[in-house]
Amino acid sequence: MATRVALVTTLLLPKGSSSVLASFVKWHTSLGIDTLYLYFDDSTSDEPEGWREADDPQVVRVRRSPQLLEEQQEKCACWARFGPYATEVQARQALNAEHASLQARRDGCTWLLHLDVDELFFVKSKEALLTHFRDLDAKDIGHCTYANHEGVAERSDVRDYFREVTLFRWNHHSLPLTSGVQAGMRWWRSRSKHGQYLLCYDCGKSAVKLVDDIEPVSVHAWRTPLKKLTALCDARLDLSERSSNPEKMPVILHYVNCGTFWLRTKYEILGAFADSWFGGSLPIAPSFHLDARDVVGTRDAEALEAFYGRHLAPPDADELARQLAAGVLRRLDAPSKLLGGATIAAPVAVAPSIMPPPAPETGFSSEKAWILSAAASKFL
Numbered sequence: 001m002a003t004r005v006a007l008v009t010t011l012l013l014p015k016g017s018s019s020v021l022a023s024f025v026k027w028h029t030s031l032g033i034d035t036l037y038l039y040f041d042d043s044t045s046d047e048p049e050g051w052r053e054a055d056d057p058q059v060v061r062v063r064r065s066p067q068l069l070e071e072q073q074e075k076c077a078c079w080a081r082f083g084p085y086a087t088e089v090q091a092r093q094a095l096n097a098e099h100a101s102l103q104a105r106r107d108g109c110t111w112l113l114h115l116d117v118d119e120l121f122f123v124k125s126k127e128a129l130l131t132h133f134r135d136l137d138a139k140d141i142g143h144c145t146y147a148n149h150e151g152v153a154e155r156s157d158v159r160d161y162f163r164e165v166t167l168f169r170w171n172h173h174s175l176p177l178t179s180g181v182q183a184g185m186r187w188w189r190s191r192s193k194h195g196q197y198l199l200c201y202d203c204g205k206s207a208v209k210l211v212d213d214i215e216p217v218s219v220h221a222w223r224t225p226l227k228k229l230t231a232l233c234d235a236r237l238d239l240s241e242r243s244s245n246p247e248k249m250p251v252i253l254h255y256v257n258c259g260t261f262w263l264r265t266k267y268e269i270l271g272a273f274a275d276s277w278f279g280g281s282l283p284i285a286p287s288f289h290l291d292a293r294d295v296v297g298t299r300d301a302e303a304l305e306a307f308y309g310r311h312l313a314p315p316d317a318d319e320l321a322r323q324l325a326a327g328v329l330r331r332l333d334a335p336s337k338l339l340g341g342a343t344i345a346a347p348v349a350v351a352p353s354i355m356p357p358p359a360p361e362t363g364f365s366s367e368k369a370w371i372l373s374a375a376a377s378k379f380l
Contacts, residue, residue: 003133004034005207006109008100010093011117012041013049014265021050023162023339024117029058030338032126034109037100040064041092060103064092072099077215085278089270094216105210110137113207114219115252118262119148120162120335123250132250133207142209142226147171147246150198151255152329154314156305158259163340165258166333167314171204172197172366173232174246180326185367187319188328191311192288197366199288199311204232205252253332257292260308267296 007028013021021038028036036059042048043064054061062068069086073079076098082091097114104112111133113121123129136144149168151161158164169188175181189195201220208214208222215223231246233239243249257263273293276283284290288311295307315323323329 001108001110003111003130003137004109005032005111005113005129005133006035006037006100006104006107007033007113007115007121008037008039008097008104009115009117010039010041010089010096011050012269013117014261014269015049017159017261017265018050018053019160020162021117022053023160023335024120025054025056025059026339027120027162027335029056030126031121031123031129033113033121033129034058035060035104035107037062037096037104039092039096039100041089062096062099068099069095072096075099075102078217081217082278088273088277090219090277093219097216097219098214101208101210101214109210111207111209113205114216115205116219116254118161118255118258119205120253120255121146121250122253122332122335124334129250136209136229139229140227141229142211142214142224143206143222143228144249145204145206145221145228145230145232146250146252147174147231148198148201148204148252148254149174149330150200151253151258152314153258153312156260156308156313159261160339161255161258161262163336165255166331166336168253168330168332169198170328170330171202171232173202173234175327178326180322181328182367184323184326184328187315187323189366193291194285194287195366196288200254200256202366203234204230253335257308257312260304263292263308263312264296264304267292272297 009024011021025036038054038059039062040048040051041064048063051061072095073083076095078094078098082094085091086095097112101112115121123132149170151165152167152169153161153165154167155164172185175185185197188197192199203220206221208224209226211224211226213225217223228241229243230241231243231249231251233242233246257266270293274280275290292307295303314320320329324331
């Protein structure tokens with residue numbers, strides 16, 4: 001069977017932001033993704049934001065509805081795990097992913113990527129994408145996890161982050177054990193009262209081969225009877241699954257909170273969510289995520305600007321040069337160029353080079369994870 005790659009995402013866009021969906025579709029179809037399954041998480045409006053922009057022969061559009069939920073209850077193996085929490089977005093994402101996997105297999109696709117609408121699957125060309133998945137097939141690998149890297153907006157007024165953001169903070173599980181990397185990571189960690197380096201997640205996103213007996217176990221990974229491969233040298237995971245050439249693998253570019261508009265609207269959409277997921281069974285650790293919820297909930301524009309400046313403003317020119325040299329920050333402009341290039345706008349004030357000391361170490365910090373991962377990679 002020919003290798004055919006599909007992609008699924010669950011999305012709910014704020015008003016006036018549909019251009020990002022057009023960019024999302026254009027980038028992935030240009031790479032040779034066969035079909036995009038877009039689950040619009042909007043059951044109330046006459047037409048969800050971005051619906052028209054997704055009107056493309058390679059796009060399957062699905063709307064949230066009671067009928068969809070009934071179908072998922074009937075057909076999705078992960079209903080037992082996520083169905084009771086279908087009022088929570090992460091549960092719906094998992095249910096939608098499995099629902100899409102069933103349809104994609106019927107449509108003749110052989111692999112499925114699960115991303116968010118603020119993420120891109122980055123590989124250098126259509127040919128490279130096919131080569132990657134054919135290599136996985138040849139090695140009987142049925143699940144592949146890719147490193148995620150967080151976008152760094154160099155302005156606060158970003159609208160289409162896929163076109164306007166080209167700077168990325170590299171996942172610490174993919175960084176070498178050097179003093180320059182340590183200094184760069186500590187610069188970012190010092191800005192968070194929780195000592196975070198990446199502000200969202202650090203465990204990557206995955207593609208799964210469409211075979212019998214697969215099931216999402218989270219928005220990041222699937223259960224599968226086949227072998228697994230990962231780009232991440234994460235000491236918390238099974239290191240036997242780590243790729244011998246992770247630097248040559250595709251990556252996930254995560255344009256999370258790139259601009260004050262996106263920070264505000266993301267948490268307005270999420271609303272006053274609880275401090276835990278799945279009915280209280282999975283507590284959310286004190287983090288940027290909870291702090292952002294609380295700041296946006298105050299509806300205080302000045303407080304939001306201050307919060308954004310502390311956590312998300314880019315470094316000044318000298319610090320930027322140091323972090324680029326160390327590899328903590330990296331410049332990837334291929335998506336921006338393909339999508340029309342960055343637009344011009346006033347620069348955001350940069351964060352100072354001298355930052356307050358990092359928050360006290362608690363638990364399994366990103367720096368501890370980086371040291372263990374970098375050390376472990378020497379023996380793999």
